Amino acid sequence: MIISVLTILSFVGDLWVEAKERFKRRYLSERIDYLTNGSFGTKHTARKITKVRPIQANISDIKKLKSSSLAGLSCLTSPHDRCELLKGRFGTKPTARKLAKRHAVLPPFYSDHRIITCSINHAKPPPVKSVIRSRQFGKMKPEQFTELLQKRMSEFPLDCEDPNVLTDAYESLTKSVLDEVCPITTRERTMRHRLPWYNEDIHLARRIRRRLERKWRKSQSEEDNEEFVAQKYQVIKLITDSKIEYFSNKFAESNVKDMYATINGLLNKSQKILPVFDCPDQALANKFLSFFIEKVEKIRANVNVSPSSTDDSIANSDSIEPCNLDANINCCLNTFTPLSETDIEKIIKRFPSKTCNLDTLPTWLVKDNLPILLPILTKIVNSSLISGIFPNALKESIITPVIKKSNLDNNILKNYRPVANMKFMCKVIEKAASCQVVTHVDNYNLGEVNQSSYKRSHSTETALLKLYAAFEPKVSGDRERVLNNMSACISDINSWMVNNKLQLNQDKTEFFIIATNRALNKLPVIELSLGNHSIKPSANVKNLGVVFDGALNMSSHISNLCKTLNFHIRNLWRIRRFLSQDACHHAVRALVLSRIDYANSLMYGAREMDLKRLQRLQNKAARLIFACGRDRCSADLLNTLRWLPVKERINFKIMLHIYNCISGTAPAYLQDLVTFYNHPDSSRSSRRLRSSSDKTRLYTVRSSKRAGDCCFTVFGPSTGTSSLFMSEKRNLWLLLNVF
Known part of the structure; x- marks a missing residue:
């Protein structure tokens, strides 16, 4: 009985193997017909590719081989005496070059398939070259620039009072002197990725490592292999030591902003995030320019309302109190006081040595020649302050779009904010005017008490420590009155902002309720109306970088802080x-x-x-x-x-x-x-306390x-x-x- 069962099982197994082989032959025959009648050149070319015996070749693999630009390729095929898969020319044109060369068939490894290796005959792409126009300040002689600038000082019109004429003369004078001493040169540079920590020692060690590697691959001896491995670890050690020295010095000299950039560079994170457009850089810049102009025009259209429409609402509001000033005190700032050369020198030296590409002179060169340029700079600043005219030449700036948050979509233009890089003289005039305004506000006590920005000894943390006004209804009937008061308060703020040419962002306005969890569960659905918008309470609110929750236990802020x-x-x-x-x-x-x-x-x-x-x-x-x-x-x-x-x-x-x-x-x-x-x-007390x-x-x-x-x-x-x-x-x- 047992022998009969084994015989039946053996017979069934033989039938299964025979059916499997028949299906395999039929499948391979269909694959050859597909390759022969496919879109891969003529019938003769396809038969040359799939010559002699059936192979497991895929048309997609051959297409990849045709368009591949890699240095090597491995493909699998069934065992046969001779394979000419990689010997043919792809295409029918006689000019078609041989893509594969130095092919070899390796012996079978774990299965009956063999590995075919080859090298793709594809040349390395040429390096990208760019034309650069710049001044080579490293080759400039500073004493020659100072001497020539001193001779040209008589050409500047110190008797003129027009700030536009003075600014144009200053830029023309400095540009002409700089063109003679350090002219703009045009040179072609090959764009290569230069690592800042790469030095000559590493370059020499890598050359030795490549020589030892070639020697070992040729001889295949243990001694050559040991020399190659030792040199390989020597190169790694040199690279690590060079990186440690470079980044240690850079961290010691950098601020927080530069440290972020350095760490992102070490982590291979891209610094610039821009939209992905199939257009040149100039077209992308024009897209940003059009978007920012439309955004500004839209904001101006929203805030350009008649003052009479908002004055009545503000006058009838009890929450906004007018500023009570003594009429006898002359607290108006009608004119600016001219500054001395000492004041301008202090302002310029406080600025960091940052330069805009629109400046005729870099900031460090202005500071080096400040004794010569100080009368000219003082004249420009004082003429602008006295006349109330800002020079037209200083109204230009370079706008850089910066994404607001890294997790936002970089293809949406509204997720970017414009950052302006202005000329150096623009900053000097602005600082000279702001110093006098701040001094006047402090002398007459005109500043807002609760303002914390741009004030000494004030910070965002001191503003957060200030007590927040809270509505706490005593009975359930007061809830409607509280909501009405909050809506009226937001409306008053919106009216005041519109009257002062400001705009309230209704999409980002939010509120939250401070209460215990038990009290929050008893509250009904609460919504505040702000114009045509309806605001629902938020569970967490972020203010000045701090996340507040309804329980005020700072748990949400600490959780967010721990993630960061x-x-x-x-x-x-x-x-x-x-x-x-x-x-x-x-x-x-x-x-x-x-x-x-x-x-x-x-x-x-x-x-x-x-x-x-x-x-x-x-x-x-x-x-x-x-x-x-x-x-x-x-x-x-x-x-x-x-x-x-x-x-x-x-x-x-x-x-x-x-x-x-x-x-x-x-x-x-x-x-x-x-x-x-x-x-x-203590004299009236019977006992005195410590x-x-x-x-x-x-x-x-x-x-x-x-x-x-x-x-x-x-x-x-x-x-x-x-x-x-x-x-x-x-x-x-x-x-x-x-x-």
Whole structure:
């Protein structure tokens, strides 16, 4: 019985093998017919490609071989005596060159297929060359330029009072002198990717490595192989050392902006993000120009409304109070005061040595010859301030489109913002005028108290510490009144902005509700109306780089901050081997610690689990600097770096704000939130307290709610009365310099 079953199974197996072979022969025959009658040249060419016996050739593979420009190709075919797949010419023209050469058939490996190798006869594309017009300042003699400029000073019309004539004469004079000393040269340069850390030692070592590699491939001896491997590791060591030296020096001399560019270069990230258009660069520039012009015209059309349409709404509004000024005080700035050469010199020296391509003289050359050019520059600035005319030659600038966020679509033009690079003299005149305006506003106390931008001792963090006005309905019937008040407030702001030629972006206007989770669940659907738009409450709102949630526990902000810190720490770990310890420390301070310290005073009262997340990231950054693992104690690393932990950094920032409030250097809106404790008359008291003699004791506001403890009025004075805050000013500044 068992023998009969085995015989039947063997017979069935033989039938299956025979059917499989018959199907295979039929399939290969159909493939040959397809190749023969296909679009690959004539029938004779196709038969020459698929000569003698059936092979597993695919028409797509042959098409890829025809259009391929690679240096080598491998394809599989069934075993046969002779294969002439790569010996034919593709196409029917006699001028068609042989694409494949030096082909060889390797012996079978794991299967019955053989590997055919060949080299594609395709020449290397020629290098791209470009024509460059520039001045070679490296070959210029500075003393020759100074001498010639001194001789040409008599050609400048110092008696003229027209700023346009003076500016044109200045640019013509400097351009003519520069053309004689350092003329514009046109040269053709081959565009090659030059690595800044590549030096002659690496180039020589690579030549030796290639020579040893050719020697080893020819001899196939162990001694030559050892020499080649040793030279290969020597080249790697030279490249690594050169990168470490170059990037360490660059990190030590760069600011935060340059550090971002350097790290992106190490991570092979593109710096410029532009739309993808099948058009020349000039056409793309014209597209951006047309878009920005239309955008400006649209904004002007929206804000060009008659003042009478908005004055009534503003006058009837109770939320906007007019500015009360004494009519007897002459606080009008009618004219600008002419500046002296010393004032202009101070303004110019404060500017960084950045140059616009439209400048006739680079900024560093202006500073080097400032004693000679100072009378001309002073004349141009004073004539523009006195006459109230801005020179037409300085109204030109180079506009660069910069994408707003990296995650936005780069093919949509509205996701770009225009960044203007102006001429150097334009910045000097602007700075000269702004200094007088700021001085006038400060002398007559005309500035807005709650304004934090462009003011000394003011920052975004001090603005965030300011108390926010909140609507808190006492009973359920007040909810409608609160919503109406908020809608009226937004409408008043919109009317004021339109009246002052500004535009409110309704698409980006949002609001959120501050309440507990229990109270939020009881609230109905709330919407605010802003013109034709309806605004729904948001769960999180981002203001000045800080994410606020409804519970005000800063959990959303800390989560967003942890994502950003993890991203930068992970990127720094990828390039850590190219950085020295000092360079890595500098990068961590700029990319990690600056984000931990920004607005960290708002994290007072945050959950302990959220603060621990930040602390783990700070420990991770410390291990990154020392390039060590988790076996090292984080407390020892922080002490070595002289870093305060996260919680102590928060307390230190709060004490610093309190110290500035008492010393009078903090903004006025923060000084109003901190008051000294009014001591009772100790002579009338039966007992004298030790705290009555403390002149620096602050009045602490008591709050019955946990959310109220996060207010600066509550946690500021309570934290500022610690022993660290009572230190002297000298010790405090020493502590600032250390941490």
